[in-house]
Amino acid sequence: MSLIDDVNKFLVCGKNDDALALLDTQIKINPDDDELYYLKGKIYHKQQDWKNAIENYQHAVYLNEGSPARETLKLVNKILLFYNKDVFNQ
Numbered sequence: 001m002s003l004i005d006d007v008n009k010f011l012v013c014g015k016n017d018d019a020l021a022l023l024d025t026q027i028k029i030n031p032d033d034d035e036l037y038y039l040k041g042k043i044y045h046k047q048q049d050w051k052n053a054i055e056n057y058q059h060a061v062y063l064n065e066g067s068p069a070r071e072t073l074k075l076v077n078k079i080l081l082f083y084n085k086d087v088f089n090q
Contacts, residue, residue: 016043034064
């Protein structure tokens with residue numbers, strides 16, 4: 001079973017913290033793997049933890065200019081530019 005399968009298994013069960021812990025362990029072993037940061041960003045993205053999502057996407061792009069995190073980061077920025085908290089608090 002691959003790392004991605006293990007992460008997805010945790011996510012399906014709602015065990016985001018376990019998925020993040022698994023990714024953190026793998027990052028310690030292979031800190032230059034942009035896919036690990038991309039996956040972490042996706043988890044934070046699903047949780048709408050924008051700060052951590054952006055940080056992980058940016059690090060993935062730093063490690064690999066061709067990472068899919070580049071397009072996802074653009075999407076997150078568009079979401080945040082569109083978001084107007086004053087409208088949602090009425």
